Amino acid sequence: MARIAVVAGDGIxxxxxxxxxxVLDAVLPGVQATEYDLGAARWHxxxxxxxxxxxxxxxxxxxxxxxxxxxxxxxxxxxxRGLLLKLRFAFDQYVNxxxxxxxxxxxxxxxxVKPGEVDLVVVREGTxxxxxxxxxxxxxxxxxxxxxxxxxxxxxxxxxxxxxxxxRAGRRERRKVxxxxxxxxxxxxxxxxxxxxDAVAAEHPDVATEYQHVDAAAMFLVTQPQRYDVVVTDNLFxxxxxxxxxxxxxxxxxxxxxxxxxxxxxxxxxxxxxxxAPDIAGxxxxxxxxxxxxxxxxxEQLGHAEAAARVNAAVAAELASRTPGVTLRTEEVGDRLAAxxxx
Amino acid sequence: MARIAVVAGDGIxxxxxxxxxxVLDAVLPGVQATEYDLGAARWHxxxxxxxxxxxxxxxxxxxxxxxxxxxxxxxxxxxxRGLLLKLRFAFDQYVNxxxxxxxxxxxxxxxxVKPGEVDLVVVREGTxxxxxxxxxxxxxxxxxxxxxxxxxxxxxxxxxxxxxxxxRAGRRERRKVxxxxxxxxxxxxxxxxxxxxDAVAAEHPDVATEYQHVDAAAMFLVTQPQRYDVVVTDNLFxxxxxxxxxxxxxxxxxxxxxxxxxxxxxxxxxxxxxxxAPDIAGxxxxxxxxxxxxxxxxxEQLGHAEAAARVNAAVAAELASRTPGVTLRTEEVGDRLAAxxxx
Ligand SMILES: CC(C)[C@H](C(=O)O)[C@@H](O)C(=O)O
Ligand SMILES: CC(C)[C@H](C(=O)O)[C@@H](O)C(=O)O
Numbered sequence: 001m002a003r004i005a006v007v008a009g010d011g012i013x014x015x016x017x018x019x020x021x022x023v024l025d026a027v028l029p030g031v032q033a034t035e036y037d038l039g040a041a042r043w044h045x046x047x048x049x050x051x052x053x054x055x056x057x058x059x060x061x062x063x064x065x066x067x068x069x070x071x072x073x074x075x076x077x078x079x080x081r082g083l084l085l086k087l088r089f090a091f092d093q094y095v096n097x098x099x100x101x102x103x104x105x106x107x108x109x110x111x112x113v114k115p116g117e118v119d120l121v122v123v124r125e126g127t128x129x130x131x132x133x134x135x136x137x138x139x140x141x142x143x144x145x146x147x148x149x150x151x152x153x154x155x156x157x158x159x160x161x162x163x164x165x166x167x168r169a170g171r172r173e174r175r176k177v178x179x180x181x182x183x184x185x186x187x188x189x190x191x192x193x194x195x196x197x198d199a200v201a202a203e204h205p206d207v208a209t210e211y212q213h214v215d216a217a218a219m220f221l222v223t224q225p226q227r228y229d230v231v232v233t234d235n236l237f238x239x240x241x242x243x244x245x246x247x248x249x250x251x252x253x254x255x256x257x258x259x260x261x262x263x264x265x266x267x268x269x270x271x272x273x274x275x276x277a278p279d280i281a282g283x284x285x286x287x288x289x290x291x292x293x294x295x296x297x298x299x300e301q302l303g304h305a306e307a308a309a310r311v312n313a314a315v316a317a318e319l320a321s322r323t324p325g326v327t328l329r330t331e332e333v334g335d336r337l338a339a340x341x342x343x
Numbered sequence: 344m345a346r347i348a349v350v351a352g353d354g355i356x357x358x359x360x361x362x363x364x365x366v367l368d369a370v371l372p373g374v375q376a377t378e379y380d381l382g383a384a385r386w387h388x389x390x391x392x393x394x395x396x397x398x399x400x401x402x403x404x405x406x407x408x409x410x411x412x413x414x415x416x417x418x419x420x421x422x423x424r425g426l427l428l429k430l431r432f433a434f435d436q437y438v439n440x441x442x443x444x445x446x447x448x449x450x451x452x453x454x455x456v457k458p459g460e461v462d463l464v465v466v467r468e469g470t471x472x473x474x475x476x477x478x479x480x481x482x483x484x485x486x487x488x489x490x491x492x493x494x495x496x497x498x499x500x501x502x503x504x505x506x507x508x509x510x511r512a513g514r515r516e517r518r519k520v521x522x523x524x525x526x527x528x529x530x531x532x533x534x535x536x537x538x539x540x541d542a543v544a545a546e547h548p549d550v551a552t553e554y555q556h557v558d559a560a561a562m563f564l565v566t567q568p569q570r571y572d573v574v575v576t577d578n579l580f581x582x583x584x585x586x587x588x589x590x591x592x593x594x595x596x597x598x599x600x601x602x603x604x605x606x607x608x609x610x611x612x613x614x615x616x617x618x619x620a621p622d623i624a625g626x627x628x629x630x631x632x633x634x635x636x637x638x639x640x641x642x643e644q645l646g647h648a649e650a651a652a653r654v655n656a657a658v659a660a661e662l663a664s665r666t667p668g669v670t671l672r673t674e675e676v677g678d679r680l681a682a683x684x685x686x
Binding site for chain 1: 419420423424428450452453454455473474478479480482484485486487488489490491492493494495496497498499525526527528529530531532533534535538557558559561562563565566579582583584585586587589590591594595
């Protein structure tokens with residue numbers, strides 16, 4: 001029986017996670033969920049972000065379902081570095097998976113793109129690059145201040161995420177992988193990424209490949225998002241590109257993500273891309289679709305592909321039936337999705 | 344009399360620069376232009392990218408007008424680092440200015456945004472960050488390879504570009520500056536940028552301010568580009584964001600840029616954001632508007648605001664009169680823009 005750690009978090013986190021749990025219970029009866037109180041509220045109350053004992057307990061689960069953490073009252077970096085990134089790094093979640101689909105019924109912002117035409121997945125590296133935390137500053141608060149941030153990239157880290165991207169592409173219809181980097185400026189890391197990409201590509205003659213600079217990819221995600229199938233890129237570029245991909249497919253209210261340790265040595269973590277949205281928290285109007293789609297990614301990762309497909313079908317039906325302009329109720333959407341998924 | 348160095352470059356570069364020169368001649372009779380042969384063609388012929396003697400000659404001009412350099416046959420980085428970035432750094436062009444307007448008559452990709460509603464300018468830092476060229480690799484081509492890229496940020500460099508952004512905002516109608524960074528992950532550089540921004544903002548109580556993480560800004564540029572007035576950001580974030588801004592305002596075919604040394608200690612450089620587009624080179628169908636708008640930025644920088652305004656008005660008339668789907672002729676567009684600008 002799957003053992004899931006649930007970190008509902010702050011703001012709308014608990015509201016949307018409650019719906020994702022309804023859906024999980026509906027498709028996988030008997031799933032064991034344990035709640036963990038982490039996030040801005042706990043930090044304010046106790047000063048703790050992620051105690052070692054909690055980290056150790058989390059490690060004993062099959063997966064983590066996370067709502068959203070954060071609040072404007074917490075200084076930048078505290079929860080991001082201390083909780084989200086800490087988990088990604090501690091659990092070696094090197095595949096940060098972010099699918100984007102323009103679902104039928106969803107009005108995207110692009111006039112020329114029709115629903116159903118966009119179906120891409122970004123495989124974002126999750127444990128290296130500028131997220132490594134290497135950097136510092138000197139002469140702080142003086143005119144001589146200098147601050148650095150260092151992007152660290154290893155063949156080990158780059159190769160494994162590129163392999164994952166090719167494996168995913170091989171299971172998809174279009175079988176295409178786009179490498180995004182900035183090889184013309186970041187020549188050292190760019191060369192490592194490009195050479196590794198070429199080496200892995202040579203083992204996958206059935207997968208088509210292309211390379212784009214990150215600025216060009218950011219542009220093409222707006223003008224021709226249809227062209228992408230699997231995109232593989234580094235941690236920071238992936239952060240930016242996935243928000244663009246979310247924007248052109250109806251917004252981060254619909255965007256799911258998984259921080260995956262493919263080998264299963266550690267639990268993978270699934271979370272909506274949106275934040276805690278304190279402005280609408282407590283009103284019961286947050287869209288739980290991103291959290292529910294994240295639960296579907298969780299199901300897939302744990303080997304329940306059929307259950308995941310039912311959840312995705314329920315989401316498709318939900319989105320196709322929505323009337324633009326009508327305020328949704330979080331609970332009602334969750335009930336509908338759970339009922340439909342169970343069927 | 345203004346002395347302009349012209350680097351027409353490769354691909355469509357010479358075609359579009361010829362139109363920009365027509366326009367300059369029309370509004371500023373007697374401008375002295377000297378051609379410099381730099382780019383992929385010269386590199387193939389001689390192996391030279393930017394000889395010191397040419398750099399010294401360029402330094403003696405009031406401004407540089409550049410078409411486009413590059414070609415798929417040149418290895419990545421050679422011309423970018425050796426020519427474009429070399430000039431930006433050697434001439435201390437710390438303000439990389441990239442305005443984006445959705446011109447009346449231009450069909451942007453966003454269904455909800457009406458022409459005239461978007462009018463923003465990105466002030467991208469041009470001499471620091473990940474473009475500093477600090478980085479390296481070890482154990483290349485072995486499983487132990489590691490590659491680094493370092494972002495270098497100084498109070499000196501950050502403060503001067505933020506000051507420029509506030510000065511520009513003070514001259515604009517909406518008087519708003521948005522700082523874009525990633526302070527929650529890049530905590531050292533992010534803190535330097537944020538503290539410097541706050542200090543400069545305190546001197547400009549008449550200018551409204553906001554902060555956004557780069558991923559959020561990438562998303563909002565797609566969903567609500569209208570919200571931005573002046574955006575100030577670091578070198579790499581600026582590279583990405585300006586391509587998104589170009590995409591939502593009709594594409595890089597219309598996007599102009601200036602690499603500016605505001606003090607005039609060195610020449611500033613003006614170039615369309617688009618590349619050399621080898622696929623359409625030599626056909627006489629490239630849109631020269633981006634090059635002409637870059638010439639308008641050049642005129643402004645050299646103190647010819649009235650001439651710049653006439654060029655902008657000519658571009659506005661040109662774009663408003665275009666029939667969608669009709670192939671344009673580079674020469675004819677240039678002729679029309681020159682005639683209209685002169686009037
Ligand atoms: C909150 C932040 C640390 C995080 C990131 O930058 O990865 C977020 O933007 C995301 O994309 O999950
Ligand atoms: C060609 C490249 C070095 C350059 C950059 O990254 O700055 C280009 O993308 C630009 O935006 O001018």
